[in-house]
Amino acid sequence: MGKLAASILAADLAHLADQVKLVEPWTDVIHVDIMDGHFVPPIALGGVVVASLRPVTALPLHGHLMVDAPETQFEELRAAGLDVVSFHLEAVPDPSPALRKARGVGMRVGLTLNLETPVERVVPYLEEIDDLMLMSIPPGWSGQRLNPAVFPRLERAREEIDRRGLAIELEVDGGVKLDNARRAIEAGATVLVSASGLFGSSDPAEAARSFASILAEAGG
Numbered sequence: 001m002g003k004l005a006a007s008i009l010a011a012d013l014a015h016l017a018d019q020v021k022l023v024e025p026w027t028d029v030i031h032v033d034i035m036d037g038h039f040v041p042p043i044a045l046g047g048v049v050v051a052s053l054r055p056v057t058a059l060p061l062h063g064h065l066m067v068d069a070p071e072t073q074f075e076e077l078r079a080a081g082l083d084v085v086s087f088h089l090e091a092v093p094d095p096s097p098a099l100r101k102a103r104g105v106g107m108r109v110g111l112t113l114n115l116e117t118p119v120e121r122v123v124p125y126l127e128e129i130d131d132l133m134l135m136s137i138p139p140g141w142s143g144q145r146l147n148p149a150v151f152p153r154l155e156r157a158r159e160e161i162d163r164r165g166l167a168i169e170l171e172v173d174g175g176v177k178l179d180n181a182r183r184a185i186e187a188g189a190t191v192l193v194s195a196s197g198l199f200g201s202s203d204p205a206e207a208a209r210s211f212a213s214i215l216a217e218a219g220g
């Protein structure tokens with residue numbers, strides 16, 4: 001069955017522990033967006049937030065690095081308690097050394113692709129990753145609308161993953177809402193990332209429960 005990743009970028013960060021507790025019963029992963037003001041214009045989150053979250057939840061913490069030179073962050077993030085790290089294929093000349101470094105410090109690893117980057121570019125690295133994340137918005141901000149161009153991209157990625165018999169997660173990140181979640185799952189996504197779809201709702205717990213029931217139904 002598919003998974004729900006709660007992205008805390010849209011949470012009330014002054015009450016982060018309470019916000020995580022609201023969605024936790026229906027959530028599989030906590031997604032932490034890390035931005036450096038270079039790879040994307042905003043600066044957001046980082047090791048101090050990961051360290052604050054670590055004692056609050058037993059859920060895996062997944063860092064989505066929207067940064068240049070992601071490999072310089074791995075040790076600090078692992079020490080803070082990060083379990084899975086994804087970085088952008090666009091941020092590195094060759095992802096393999098950084099993937100090895102992330103694994104070497106004890107994390108599961110993933111690659112993320114912007115909408116403009118052909119899915120073919122990640123195919124040579126599928127055997128080296130645990131997680132592939134396809135952006136469905138320009139990275140940097142919560143609250144944007146999902147670009148439907150991500151659906152054929154998910155289908156293409158799903159085809160390559162299945163053809164190789166790999167068990168890697170396929171995530172969709174950006175503008176995922178209750179009304180497009182099923183379409184993303186049908187296209188092959190196994191993890192739905194949502195920030196405003198959860199924390200922008202008047203009832204985040206109910207929104208998480210609704211996502212979980214869509215995932216359960218789609219999973220048969």
Ligand code: DX5
Binds near residue numbers: 174196
């Ligand atoms: C954007 C981040 C997303 C963001 C999603 O750069 O990578 O994870 O938090 O926000 P929503 O779900 O509001 O589009």
Ligand code: ZN
Binds near residue numbers: 007031064173193
């Ligand atoms: Zn993200």
